[in-house]
Amino acid sequence: MKHKVRITAEDTPSSAVGQDRRMSQPLELEGLGDALFPAVPSSWQVTVGLSLIAGVVSHHAVFRPVEIDNHLWRLLFVYITALAAISGGYIRIGGYQIVAAVLQTALVATTYTVGVFASIFVYRAFFHPLQKFPGPFWARVSRFYAMGKMIQSRKGYEDIQKLHQKYGDIVRVGPRELSINRPSAIRSLYGAHSQTSRPPWYSQTSRHPSKSSLINTRDSAAHKLRKKIWEKALGSRGWEALDVYESRVQAKVELLLSKIEETKGTPVDMTKYFMYFSFDVMADVGFSKNFNMLESTSIHPAIKGVHDTMWFIGLLTTIPWMLYMVGSTPGLNSLSRFSIWCHEQLNEKRNVLASEKEREPQDVMSWLLKAMDNRDPAAPPSERAVQEDSRLLIIAGSDTTSGILTSAFHLLLTNPHTYERLLAEVEKQFPGGISDWTYEKAKAIPYLDWIVYESLRLRPTAAAGMPRDLPPQGIMLDGEFIPGGTIASVPPYTIQRDPRYWDEPLAFRPERWENCSTDSVPWIAFSRGTWSCPGRGLAMMECRMVLSRIFLQYDVTLPLGMGGDTFEEDTIDNVAMVAPALYLSFTPR
Numbered sequence: 361m362k363h364k365v366r367i368t369a370e371d372t373p374s375s376a377v378g379q380d381r382r383m384s385q386p387l388e389l390e391g392l393g394d395a396l397f398p399a400v401p402s403s404w405q406v407t408v409g410l411s412l413i414a415g416v417v418s419h420h421a422v423f424r425p426v427e428i429d430n431h432l433w434r435l436l437f438v439y440i441t442a443l444a445a446i447s448g449g450y451i452r453i454g455g456y457q458i459v460a461a462v463l464q465t466a467l468v469a470t471t472y473t474v475g476v477f478a479s480i481f482v483y484r485a486f487f488h489p490l491q492k493f494p495g496p497f498w499a500r501v502s503r504f505y506a507m508g509k510m511i512q513s514r515k516g517y518e519d520i521q522k523l524h525q526k527y528g529d530i531v532r533v534g535p536r537e538l539s540i541n542r543p544s545a546i547r548s549l550y551g552a553h554s555q556t557s558r559p560p561w562y563s564q565t566s567r568h569p570s571k572s573s574l575i576n577t578r579d580s581a582a583h584k585l586r587k588k589i590w591e592k593a594l595g596s597r598g599w600e601a602l603d604v605y606e607s608r609v610q611a612k613v614e615l616l617l618s619k620i621e622e623t624k625g626t627p628v629d630m631t632k633y634f635m636y637f638s639f640d641v642m643a644d645v646g647f648s649k650n651f652n653m654l655e656s657t658s659i660h661p662a663i664k665g666v667h668d669t670m671w672f673i674g675l676l677t678t679i680p681w682m683l684y685m686v687g688s689t690p691g692l693n694s695l696s697r698f699s700i701w702c703h704e705q706l707n708e709k710r711n712v713l714a715s716e717k718e719r720e721p722q723d724v725m726s727w728l729l730k731a732m733d734n735r736d737p738a739a740p741p742s743e744r745a746v747q748e749d750s751r752l753l754i755i756a757g758s759d760t761t762s763g764i765l766t767s768a769f770h771l772l773l774t775n776p777h778t779y780e781r782l783l784a785e786v787e788k789q790f791p792g793g794i795s796d797w798t799y800e801k802a803k804a805i806p807y808l809d810w811i812v813y814e815s816l817r818l819r820p821t822a823a824a825g826m827p828r829d830l831p832p833q834g835i836m837l838d839g840e841f842i843p844g845g846t847i848a849s850v851p852p853y854t855i856q857r858d859p860r861y862w863d864e865p866l867a868f869r870p871e872r873w874e875n876c877s878t879d880s881v882p883w884i885a886f887s888r889g890t891w892s893c894p895g896r897g898l899a900m901m902e903c904r905m906v907l908s909r910i911f912l913q914y915d916v917t918l919p920l921g922m923g924g925d926t927f928e929e930d931t932i933d934n935v936a937m938v939a940p941a942l943y944l945s946f947t948p949r
């Protein structure tokens with residue numbers, strides 16, 4: 361059937377005011393109706409068929425080859441606009457009544473969407489290049505599988521471990537995601553010469569390097585450059601900043617001890633106290649400021665906001681595009697109160713620097729801001745970037761350190777021989793007790809470091825694994841080809857408990873570290889290479905100080921019936937492992 365589309369002046373808005381004389385002539389668009397709406401009104405089957413084909417084509421031509429994770433708001437806008445245009449087309453060109461046009465558009469939208477999702481399903485389930493790798497069927501099809509598991513277990517790291525126990529070393533844990541439980545993958549994915557990059561998971565707030573924090577910078581060259589200033593600021597790779605922070609961390613340890621003293625042997629939740637401690641340290645080392653959490657033994661409102669929504673963020677990390685959509689929605693970003701706090705501290709820091717009261721950088725933000733002033737290429741590239749960095753600083757350095765302190769105390773108290781050995785070590789190093797204590801001497805007790813390494817082995821912070829994007833040409837791993845575009849990770853919790861690499865893997869045995877370094881075994885608690893944690897030195901300093909001081913000064917006990925026996929069971933996964941309450945009693949020695 362031939363359609364001749366007639367648009368008359370009565371149909372046009374301008375005719376309503378009767379102003380445009382030319383529009384009062386019928387406008388004949390012969391053939392246009394045929395071209396645009398061949399199915400109208402002859403056959404709904406053709407409309408359905410064409411929409412389905414359009415869905416399949418857009419999956420293969422757009423959604424598959426293009427990284428759309430960070431464009432979903434835009435795509436949604438385009439989709440809605442396209443539907444509005446189609447409706448308009450039905451009315452203006454097809455001559456439809458409004459209701460009929462809306463119904464017809466709904467048919468197009470539904471069948472198009474079915475086409476997209478059917479195509480995604482068939483491709484991922486049966487034709488994907490990762491087809492040869494085993495894994496649960498629904499994990500192949502959608503990341504919602506991981507989200508569902510996470511809702512049930514709240515322990516993503518255990519879900520991954522179970523998958524490895526069932527399917528082997530290389531498991532397809534998502535449509536384009538592999539979890540690889542092999543030491544060789546550590547070098548390939550995270551090593552200094554690895555060709556991997558950071559996947560969309562990392563662009564949670566923005567995909568532009570100039571608007572991202574260090575950890576969200578996905579461009580390898582930009583990241584490498586920016587990392588330099590962080591290494592200086594946090595005293596890694598031999599830089600001396602840690603000497604500046606030492607006395608301030610020690611002051612926080614003293615405050616922690618004074619708060620413990622106030623408990624007078626009554627059991628106290630050390631998960632909270634270590635959290636107060638680590639956030640206060642980061643406010644000081646980061647901005648020369650104070651959250652006053654230890655002093656007030658209560659959580660700062662800005663941090664409470666972050667903690668209250670952590671479970672939700674943890675859940676969203678299973679589906680990166682959702683995380684981005686929520687993260688980039690004004691008002692939905694739960695970090696706003698915290699962001700305001702960081703922003704204020706940043707401005708105050710600027711004023712201090714402008715008044716030239718601080719000659720040498722006294723904290724991490726000073727390093728970053730001074731680098732910006734000096735136009736150092738390693739400086740944060742924009743105001744937005746330095747603001748993101750200020751948030752990263754607090755988040756990356758606090759719950760991580762407090763989590764490992766809590767775990768270390770729990771492990772020491774549930775493994776009496778390690779507690780005894782620690783006591784013997786500190787008594788030997790400080791025969792005169794507390795008056796003998798210096799950090800220099802504490803640093804020289806290897807057993808303290810082994811306790812931290814062993815605690816991080818059994819309870820790594822980022823336990824499920826940090827994802828990496830493989831280069832387009834793919835990689836060879838132990839003779840097996842893994843195609844480009846795959847997102848792969850090594851799961852620390854699984855590999856660090858694997859009996860093939862560790863004797864008595866579930867036993868807490870700090871002494872196993874006596875003859876090995878953290879680089880010579882499959883241990884990736886601070887990651888490796890270019891992407892590794894620049895705060896490792898600071899975290900180790902905090903742990904050495906807290907462990908040596910507390911055990912030198914107090915007999916510590918784990919009261920019965922207060923949750924110590926279900927500690928591991930009650931630990932959950934919110935991107936980082938989150939420890940439950942740990943009640944401990946302290947009696948002066």
Ligand code: HEM
Pocket residue numbers: 574575576587590594752753754756757758760761764816821822826884885886887890891892893894895896898899
């Ligand atoms: C025991 C405590 C800590 C653990 C287990 C830990 C672990 C990690 C891990 C595994 C990464 C790599 C994340 C990734 O690959 O995406 C990382 C990155 C990072 N950590 Fe830590 N961390 C700890 C303490 C700290 C501290 C005290 C700071 C100080 C601010 C800090 C600052 C950072 C930063 C800035 C990054 C991003 C590095 C980059 O993008 O290259 N961390 N950390």
